Amino acid sequence: MRLREISNSAPGANLVTALELIRMRYKDQNQAPKISTKSLINMVVNTDRTFDYNALVQANENDPAVQNLIKTFNKDYVELRSEDDESSDDTTTNTPAGDPSQNPIDTVDSMAKRAGKRRDSSIF
Numbered sequence: 001m002r003l004r005e006i007s008n009s010a011p012g013a014n015l016v017t018a019l020e021l022i023r024m025r026y027k028d029q030n031q032a033p034k035i036s037t038k039s040l041i042n043m044v045v046n047t048d049r050t051f052d053y054n055a056l057v058q059a060n061e062n063d064p065a066v067q068n069l070i071k072t073f074n075k076d077y078v079e080l081r082s083e084d085d086e087s088s089d090d091t092t093t094n095t096p097a098g099d100p101s102q103n104p105i106d107t108v109d110s111m112a113k114r115a116g117k118r119r120d121s122s123i124f
Contacts, residue, residue, distance in 0.1 A: 033080035
């Protein structure tokens, strides 16, 4: 299989790869990842000759992976979400809603004990 065949198999993958590359360049900097739209299109055109601004708009509307990477964009520039933006969006906790001071390990332990009791009672 040739590289062209691989790159044509997943059209949105080329854009996602380019966006991840740009985001990684800004990893250690204190500014938001940002690139001109023309530069991004030129990066993707190297692997997908049919890519243009309309394809970028369509990918942003239809591809969740692209939506998770792009914060805002217009014809002039594309601003990406930084890795810090992603971690602040995922605010999940492992504590039960009723008691925030309870240790999650204790919760799982008590759940397992209850399940074991139910299983033992159903056997007899």
